[in-house]
Amino acid sequence: MKAEVIDQRQVLALLAITFVSEGLLFAPSVTFLFARQDAWMSNIIALVGGLFSAWCWVSLSSRFPGKTLFQVFLIIFGRYFGLIMAAYYIWGWFNFACDTLREITGLLVAGFMPRTPIVAFIIIFALLSTYIAYNKLENLGRVSLMFFPVILGVIVILFILSTGEMNLANLTPVFENGFIPVFKGSLTLMFWFSQVIGISVLLPFLDKSRGVLWTCSKSIIISFFIFELIAFGIIAILGPSLSSRTLAPILYGARMIHLAGFLERTEILIMVVWIASSTIKIALYQWIVSLGAAQLIGMKDYRSLVIPFGILLICFSFLLHPDMTHLYNFMGYVWSGPYGLGYLFIGPFIFLLWAMITGKGAKS
Amino acid sequence: MKKLIICLLLFALLFTGGCWDSKEPGSIAHVLGCGVDKAPDGNVILTLELAIPSGISPLSGGAVGSGAGTSTFYVVSEKGRTIPEAQSKISERVSRTIFWGHNLVIIFGKTAAEQGLRETLNFLYRNFEPREASWVLISKGEAREIFEKGRPVLEKTNSQAIDKLMSANGIGVEFVLFLRDMYRSGSNPAAPSITLVKKDMVAGAQSRALQEPVPGIEGLAVFKSDRLKGFLNPEETYGFHFLRGVYTKPKRLVFITPGIEEKKEISLQALRWTTRVDPVQEENNLKIFIEINLLGNLLAQKGHEDIYDMKILKKIEENASGEVEKLVRAAVVKAQGEYGTDIFGFGETYRNKYRKMWPKAGPRWDEEFAGAKIYLSVKVTVRNTGLETARPEYEKGKTGG
Numbered sequence: 001m002k003a004e005v006i007d008q009r010q011v012l013a014l015l016a017i018t019f020v021s022e023g024l025l026f027a028p029s030v031t032f033l034f035a036r037q038d039a040w041m042s043n044i045i046a047l048v049g050g051l052f053s054a055w056c057w058v059s060l061s062s063r064f065p066g067k068t069l070f071q072v073f074l075i076i077f078g079r080y081f082g083l084i085m086a087a088y089y090i091w092g093w094f095n096f097a098c099d100t101l102r103e104i105t106g107l108l109v110a111g112f113m114p115r116t117p118i119v120a121f122i123i124i125f126a127l128l129s130t131y132i133a134y135n136k137l138e139n140l141g142r143v144s145l146m147f148f149p150v151i152l153g154v155i156v157i158l159f160i161l162s163t164g165e166m167n168l169a170n171l172t173p174v175f176e177n178g179f180i181p182v183f184k185g186s187l188t189l190m191f192w193f194s195q196v197i198g199i200s201v202l203l204p205f206l207d208k209s210r211g212v213l214w215t216c217s218k219s220i221i222i223s224f225f226i227f228e229l230i231a232f233g234i235i236a237i238l239g240p241s242l243s244s245r246t247l248a249p250i251l252y253g254a255r256m257i258h259l260a261g262f263l264e265r266t267e268i269l270i271m272v273v274w275i276a277s278s279t280i281k282i283a284l285y286q287w288i289v290s291l292g293a294a295q296l297i298g299m300k301d302y303r304s305l306v307i308p309f310g311i312l313l314i315c316f317s318f319l320l321h322p323d324m325t326h327l328y329n330f331m332g333y334v335w336s337g338p339y340g341l342g343y344l345f346i347g348p349f350i351f352l353l354w355a356m357i358t359g360k361g362a363k364s
Numbered sequence: 365m366k367k368l369i370i371c372l373l374l375f376a377l378l379f380t381g382g383c384w385d386s387k388e389p390g391s392i393a394h395v396l397g398c399g400v401d402k403a404p405d406g407n408v409i410l411t412l413e414l415a416i417p418s419g420i421s422p423l424s425g426g427a428v429g430s431g432a433g434t435s436t437f438y439v440v441s442e443k444g445r446t447i448p449e450a451q452s453k454i455s456e457r458v459s460r461t462i463f464w465g466h467n468l469v470i471i472f473g474k475t476a477a478e479q480g481l482r483e484t485l486n487f488l489y490r491n492f493e494p495r496e497a498s499w500v501l502i503s504k505g506e507a508r509e510i511f512e513k514g515r516p517v518l519e520k521t522n523s524q525a526i527d528k529l530m531s532a533n534g535i536g537v538e539f540v541l542f543l544r545d546m547y548r549s550g551s552n553p554a555a556p557s558i559t560l561v562k563k564d565m566v567a568g569a570q571s572r573a574l575q576e577p578v579p580g581i582e583g584l585a586v587f588k589s590d591r592l593k594g595f596l597n598p599e600e601t602y603g604f605h606f607l608r609g610v611y612t613k614p615k616r617l618v619f620i621t622p623g624i625e626e627k628k629e630i631s632l633q634a635l636r637w638t639t640r641v642d643p644v645q646e647e648n649n650l651k652i653f654i655e656i657n658l659l660g661n662l663l664a665q666k667g668h669e670d671i672y673d674m675k676i677l678k679k680i681e682e683n684a685s686g687e688v689e690k691l692v693r694a695a696v697v698k699a700q701g702e703y704g705t706d707i708f709g710f711g712e713t714y715r716n717k718y719r720k721m722w723p724k725a726g727p728r729w730d731e732e733f734a735g736a737k738i739y740l741s742v743k744v745t746v747r748n749t750g751l752e753t754a755r756p757e758y759e760k761g762k763t764g765g
Contacts, residue, residue: 099688113385120384130455169709170544174717242489256540260499 007207010141012219013148013286015198016052018302020151021277022192024250024270025103028230030332032244035185037171039231043187047224049186049345054216056348061200062209065335065363069200070292076355083205083296090292092343094309095320096195097285101125104278106324107248112271122314130310133282133290135156137205140283146353147276154273158254159229160264165256166236188336191228193220226258229288247328247337264329286313389417393460396437397523398494399507401473405442408476408484411441411451411508413523414458415466420520436520439511447487464493467736468527470500470539470559473507477585477592482546489543496540497529502585502592503560514560515576526579527560534615535581535605535623546590549726554604555584557595587699588705588730596698603695606688607655607708608639619665619691621684624676628667632660632684635747643714643736645721650736652710660687662749670754677746684744696738704720706733 028039035042035116064072069089096316132140175182196216203209234249237256239251243249254267290309294302321327334340355361366549368563419436444450455462455730470488472481488494503510516525531537539553545553561580584596584604596604605614617634644651661679662671671677699707710731715722725732 081723114492116384169712172712173719173722176719176722238540239548240541240542241547252540256497256538257497 004137006141008215013144014051015219018281021281030188031185035182036240038182041182046189049190050220053194054196054362057200060352061203066204070295091283094289095306097319126314129283133287136305154269159233170239191336191340300357392463395464398471399471402476407443413511468523471507480590482590499536500542500555514579518525532615550715551709552705552707553587553692554707569722595702600695603691621687623667624669625667630665631663635659641713652736653739656742658744672753685742688740700734704734
């Protein structure tokens with residue numbers, strides 16, 4: 001299993017892409033819905049939450065060097081309960097992958113190609129992510145390192161280009177409705193930052209495990225700045241009322257750019273970024289799911305599971321969500337509500353406490 | 365392995381056809397402008413100005429008025445309960461797929477605007493094709509007339525003419541800004557009003573365009589929430605621009621100010637200005653202090669005053685300040701009295717300053733605004749005076765005055 005090795009920069013890129021990709025899709029609109037013009041403050045709260053979550057997962061994983069999360073479950077919870085927990089988390093990752101797949105393809109259909117059957121996109125994405133996942137983690141790491149600067153650059157450039165359309169009055173009054181809406185808005189993002197859980201599977205594959213927490217924190221902080229750019233930019237352009245009712249706010253922000261009559265239609269860049277980030281995210285999660293399932297049932301090579309999971313991905317992205325409304329509500333209120341937060345945010349804390357109390361794993 | 369890859373690539377070919385959403389240039393009808401009217405029976409009348417590519421291509425040349433036989437646009441209208449219904453009816457007699465991606469202007473008719481726009485304009489935002497950066501205009505009559513009767517001279521279609529008109533004058537209001545103001549508490553939307561102008565204009569040797577009107581801007585349409593309240597005349601529109609310079613960025617704002625000599629006015633061009641609004645709530649009455657700092661260019665003088673004399677220039681600046689104040693006050697009085705709607709966005713400033721009172725004041729802000737006392741302080745600075753200093757001396761004697 002030690003054949004695959006990735007380095008810290010690749011982990012940083014992989015994790016950051018998993019956060020940012022959601023920021024380009026539904027997530028900001030849910031935050032805006034609660035926090036309205038104070039969404040940027042929600043992001044700060046979410047940053048704190050995300051860093052806490054990173055600390056939990058990293059300290060849990062580093063108590064069991066060389067073990068992925070699924071093996072850790074088997075150790076701390078014993079054979080049967082551990083199996084259930086591991087299966088539950090595998091299901092969760094699989095669910096993320098399905099949701100992301102459905103989200104990106106749904107938006108492509110809603111926005112750019114309304115008459116194309118969504119299944120065409122889903123199959124193409126699933127083929128692509130299966131291909132990437134099948135070619136092991138190292139390639140995935142390299143792909144992410146290649147696309148991460150592109151994704152970052154596009155968002156920053158679009159932000160700079162759209163400054164002409166911004167009206168800072170949209171961001172006022174600050175703190176109009178008090179703290180509660182701001183906190184509610186932060187839950188969504190906190191959940192997406194909690195997907196730093198990926199580190200607990202990636203950790204055994206790292207070339208050196210020193211400074212992992214800092215790498216995770218860096219990826220969260222970079223994504224935080226991206227989320228801030230999105231929150232500031234979109235609200236300043238569209239105003240809180242419109243942006244909170246827009247399925248993919250960043251798309252509308254990009255559409256407002258028209259400089260000097262020649263620099264127009266930058267939304268196509270958004271499409272590039274969407275596809276790149278979502279594919280990498282889906283591929284990573286497909287890889288994690290295959291690896292976890294293989295470890296759970298004691299298979300030597302996880303690669304034979306990648307393709308079956310790819311097929312399941314196609315089926316489940318249909319079965320889980322009948323339409324966009326269902327998907328939006330699931331993303332906005334179920335994942336970001338008690339279900340998702342308990343899963344990724346409170347869960348690791350309890351596991352860590354449990355491991356400490358029972359004294360399992362090496363003390364670092 | 366190689367064979368497998370080749371098989372996969374061949375399989376991928378199936379998806380590259382783009383059969384579902386292919387949009388070939390030859391099979392789409394480009395919407396350049398759309399007009400929305402309300403029929404007396406409550407139905408929506410959608411008017412689309414579609415481009416005729418063969419007429420527009422740069423090779424064919426010539427504007428519409430030249431009468432060369434190639435028309436560049438064609439206008440279709442259809443009635444429907446909603447915009448999409450009207451559009452689908454239109455597509456039954458337009459031979460190509462209607463494509464909104466290049467839409468430049470959205471014109472709402474007067475009756476449609478008076479009855480409230482919220483129910484009609486959703487289609488334009490919800491869907492991906494119509495652009496949020498299109499200009500919004502309000503027609504003084506029916507929107508369809510602008511497209512049907514307007515004959516642009518320099519541009520090839522009415523929509524392009526209006527689009528250029530907006531960017532050249534810098535007074536356009538983008539659709540998204542319009543929407544934002546409609547939904548935001550503390551401000552109301554305002555959009556330029558468009559009408560057909562049939563003034564002295566002769567185009568080409570055949571002088572055909574003399575009889576045919578061109579689309580032109582005339583004043584500003586004032587809204588209360590999503591309902592049209594009325595129009596400001598051109599002078600009051602200037603006042604509006606001075607108060608809300610961020611909203612639109614007018615480029616050719618020229619105003620006349622009295623000079624030192626009697627009836628010898630001076631033309632000034634407003635270059636940049638900043639507006640500071642400070643609402644003060646006192647017990648039951650609201651005072652709004654407005655401070656405008658304006659930077660202007662002197663374009664022409666009628667009289668012979670020596671503007672390079674600092675004192676005289678100072679006097680001119682004072683006159684100009686008074687003039688700007690007059691324009692601004694005219695706009696405010698009209699908005700406060702006749703229309704009772706805060707199109708200047710003063711409410712936003714109030715909302716920031718009196719956050720605790722806003723939940724109570726917000727819903728009836730327009731009434732609060734109508735009852736507010738406005739205190740204006742304008743300061744005009746003449747920055748440039750062109751390439752002439754004072755005017756040359758009139759050596760023939762001063763009998764002419």
